[in-house]
Amino acid sequence: MSAQLNFEVPTMAEMIAKGEEPEILFWVGCAGSYDERAQKTTRDICKILHHVGLKYAVLGTEESCTGDPAKRAGNEFLFQMQAMTNIEVLNGYNIKKIVTGCPHCFNTIKNEYPGLGGNYDVIHHTQLIQQLIDEGKLKAEGGESFKGKKITYHDPCYLGRGNDVYEAPRKALEALDAQLVEMKRCKTNGLCCGAGGAQMFKEPEKGNKDINIERIEEALETQPQVIAASCPFCMTMLSDGVKMKDQDQNVKVLDIAEITARANGL
Amino acid sequence: MVSQILFIAITLAAIALFSYNVKKVIRNIRFGRAVDRSDQPQKRLMTMLKVAFGQTKMFFRPIPAFLHLIVYAGFVIINLEVLEIMIDGIFGTHRVFGGLGIFYDVLIGSFEFLALGVWLACAIFLIRRNIIKLKRFSGVEMKSWPRSDANYILISEILLMTAFLFLNAADSKLQAMGASHYIIAGAFPVSQFLHNLLPNTEAGLIVIERTCWWFHIVGIFAFLNYLPYSKHFHIIFAFPNTYFSNLEPKGEFTNMQSVTNEVKAMLDPSFTPPEAAPGRFGAKDVNDLTWVNLMNAYTCTECGRCTSVCPANITGKLLSPRKIMMDTRDRMEEVGRSLDKGGKGLDDGKSLIDDYISREEIWACTSCNACTQACPINIDPLAIITDLRRYAVMEESQSPASINAMLGNIENNGAPWKYSPADRFNWAKED
Ligand code: SF4
Ligand code: SF4
Numbered sequence: 237m238s239a240q241l242n243f244e245v246p247t248m249a250e251m252i253a254k255g256e257e258p259e260i261l262f263w264v265g266c267a268g269s270y271d272e273r274a275q276k277t278t279r280d281i282c283k284i285l286h287h288v289g290l291k292y293a294v295l296g297t298e299e300s301c302t303g304d305p306a307k308r309a310g311n312e313f314l315f316q317m318q319a320m321t322n323i324e325v326l327n328g329y330n331i332k333k334i335v336t337g338c339p340h341c342f343n344t345i346k347n348e349y350p351g352l353g354g355n356y357d358v359i360h361h362t363q364l365i366q367q368l369i370d371e372g373k374l375k376a377e378g379g380e381s382f383k384g385k386k387i388t389y390h391d392p393c394y395l396g397r398g399n400d401v402y403e404a405p406r407k408a409l410e411a412l413d414a415q416l417v418e419m420k421r422c423k424t425n426g427l428c429c430g431a432g433g434a435q436m437f438k439e440p441e442k443g444n445k446d447i448n449i450e451r452i453e454e455a456l457e458t459q460p461q462v463i464a465a466s467c468p469f470c471m472t473m474l475s476d477g478v479k480m481k482d483q484d485q486n487v488k489v490l491d492i493a494e495i496t497a498r499a500n501g502l
Numbered sequence: 503m504v505s506q507i508l509f510i511a512i513t514l515a516a517i518a519l520f521s522y523n524v525k526k527v528i529r530n531i532r533f534g535r536a537v538d539r540s541d542q543p544q545k546r547l548m549t550m551l552k553v554a555f556g557q558t559k560m561f562f563r564p565i566p567a568f569l570h571l572i573v574y575a576g577f578v579i580i581n582l583e584v585l586e587i588m589i590d591g592i593f594g595t596h597r598v599f600g601g602l603g604i605f606y607d608v609l610i611g612s613f614e615f616l617a618l619g620v621w622l623a624c625a626i627f628l629i630r631r632n633i634i635k636l637k638r639f640s641g642v643e644m645k646s647w648p649r650s651d652a653n654y655i656l657i658s659e660i661l662l663m664t665a666f667l668f669l670n671a672a673d674s675k676l677q678a679m680g681a682s683h684y685i686i687a688g689a690f691p692v693s694q695f696l697h698n699l700l701p702n703t704e705a706g707l708i709v710i711e712r713t714c715w716w717f718h719i720v721g722i723f724a725f726l727n728y729l730p731y732s733k734h735f736h737i738i739f740a741f742p743n744t745y746f747s748n749l750e751p752k753g754e755f756t757n758m759q760s761v762t763n764e765v766k767a768m769l770d771p772s773f774t775p776p777e778a779a780p781g782r783f784g785a786k787d788v789n790d791l792t793w794v795n796l797m798n799a800y801t802c803t804e805c806g807r808c809t810s811v812c813p814a815n816i817t818g819k820l821l822s823p824r825k826i827m828m829d830t831r832d833r834m835e836e837v838g839r840s841l842d843k844g845g846k847g848l849d850d851g852k853s854l855i856d857d858y859i860s861r862e863e864i865w866a867c868t869s870c871n872a873c874t875q876a877c878p879i880n881i882d883p884l885a886i887i888t889d890l891r892r893y894a895v896m897e898e899s900q901s902p903a904s905i906n907a908m909l910g911n912i913e914n915n916g917a918p919w920k921y922s923p924a925d926r927f928n929w930a931k932e933d
Contacts, residue, residue, distance in 0.1 A: 437907075
């Protein structure tokens with residue numbers, strides 16, 4: 237397990253009590269909050285925010301599911317209940333800018349909340365990382381070197397095709413001087429990890445193989461040392477796939493935030 | 503004179519029959535719910551010009567894109583020539599634009615090259631479908647009719663182009679012989695090579711020229727009237743379909759207004775919802791879908807680009823987005839036919855879900871949007887799948903047990919897993 241945090245993560249409630257306002261709210265998401273693997277990414281995002289001195293806060297226990305899985309499963313009632321409750325909390329704190337640790341939260345808050353009264357400037361954590369690299373605040377120095385390592389990046393559907401974010405995660409990888417190898421199906425032609433549309437929470441329908449296996453076979457064809465992800469659901473599916481293929485000793489599945497944190501020695 | 507009257511009669515009949523059938527299609531599309539797609543007209547126009555007119559999305563597969571482009575250019579440009587045929591047919595003239603001189607030569611000359619191109623492209627398409635048997639053109643939904651539909655069209659195009667070239671060949675030979683009525687006009691870079699196949703008598707040539715002329719124009723009318731029954735309707739519908747396509751980010755699903763009102767009323771007792779229009783949540787049948795979904799179904803060319811990138815389909819699951827579109831069209835047509843016969847229409851005890859599209863199909867979708875990205879004419883099968891799920895979940899409470907558990911967890915714990923909300927911040931704790 238990646239090292240624990242040696243700093244306090246500020247919550248909105250605390251900030252308001254101190255009469256302060258954060259520059260950006262970090263929306264952690266359900267997977268980022270509860271899933272052990274995704275928690276590591278969550279902590280790494282905090283380390284990055286802390287390291288660059290950005291004034292941020294999280295909602296902590298006041299956060300609730302965005303409603304994305306309910307919406308994709310067809311339960312619009314439950315989705316809108318969740319959305320409106322969340323919007324009330326966010327608007328109550330006068331939130332302007334949000335960074336999310338998950339493409340599903342990102343898509344939902346960015347695209348579906350405005351119609352329900354929630355208007356925020358929303359970015360995904362890979363976009364924040366790209367901005368910080370562009371501003372020279374993150375340098376990929378002083379930590380683990382990824383120089384020359386073969387890395388392949390899996391586009392999450394809700395970041396890529398869903399919202400046309402293809403460059404930011406790749407930019408973060410290029411900054412490492414790594415060797416970025418693309419899979420045959422990438423960018424607009426990317427292949428789903430198999431978890432979207434509420435599939436994460438059910439057994440797949442019967443077929444010849446599971447989608448994550450199809451995807452991991454393609455990823456392994458590029459003979460990578462690292463498979464880069466930027467979504468907690470993809471993380472689960474890809475890690476499971478690597479394990480099923482008995483490759484977990486040779487290939488690491490890491491989130492862009494984890495890679496960036498490691499490269500910066502955080 | 504007789505031929506002029508005959509020509510006018512055939513033309514009017516063809517146009518009347520076509521409008522009659524198109525009206526039926528429009529009636530069927532009107533089964534759909536209202537949805538406003540009148541915003542951002544400029545962006546819509548640009549989308550249409552790029553995607554339908556410019557065929558930009560075809561080029562992800564360069565070989566068929568190139569062949570398709572030739573057939574498409576042939577279709578658009580040779581239709582200019584149909585204008586001349588129409589005038590000649592009505593007024594009994596011959597090559598009425600012939601007076602344009604060199605300009606006319608260039609026009610006819612380029613038509614001939616295009617005709618040859620279309621001929622070859624269609625032949626290659628036939629080979630791809632029937633001899634090489636590309637995987638994309640198979641699948642459970644590609645039953646006998648969808649297969650022969652494609653072949654009929656390709657063969658008719660080849661026949662039409664053959665007639666066009668023989669028509670020109672006979673004409674130019676007659677011109678060279680100085681036959682009266684056959685004025686010197688046009689350049690014939692391709693059809694001249696057919697001269698040896700033709701008789702050398704004036705009478706024989708005139709028979710061939712007239713036969714090809716009639717075959718060509720009647721063939722075009724027949725083709726036109728075949729469209730409403732065929733996937734080739736896309737040559738017309740691709741334009742409105744791209745114009746009215748979804749411009750929002752692909753990841754964004756619609757927020758159902760009817761639900762918003764109810765949720766607002768639940769959260770805030772003082773909120774009085776506006777008079778709600780009756781209707782169901784989600785879609786059970788075609789009338790619960792929007793007219794855009796239904797127009798999509800008439801526009802689908804059954805090319806299978808969506809299905810070939812669908813992760814569920816790739817891994818052997820039942821779902822095929824192309825089938826979703828074909829089923830929607832089939833159901834619409836069934837309802838329409840029933841109404842035409844004074845039958846029960848939508849109340850025939852059947853529905854799009856279950857009778858056409860199974861639960862297993864809709865639950866296999868990962869909402870990845872690969873299908874909508876791949877579709878060369880911006881069709882959105884995912885919107886239909888989502889609405890069918892909405893019906894299954896909100897109207898029937900029939901979702902897979904694990905989905906139900908997930909929904910229950912969100913409702914009770916604010917997370918799709920069974921964890922306590924109080925533990926949500928534990929990731930930050932140092933312990
Ligand atoms: S959105 Fe659904 S139907 Fe479309 S490609 Fe993805 S899984 Fe298949
Ligand atoms: S929906 Fe689009 S991609 Fe799929 S078969 Fe129809 S036209 Fe082709």
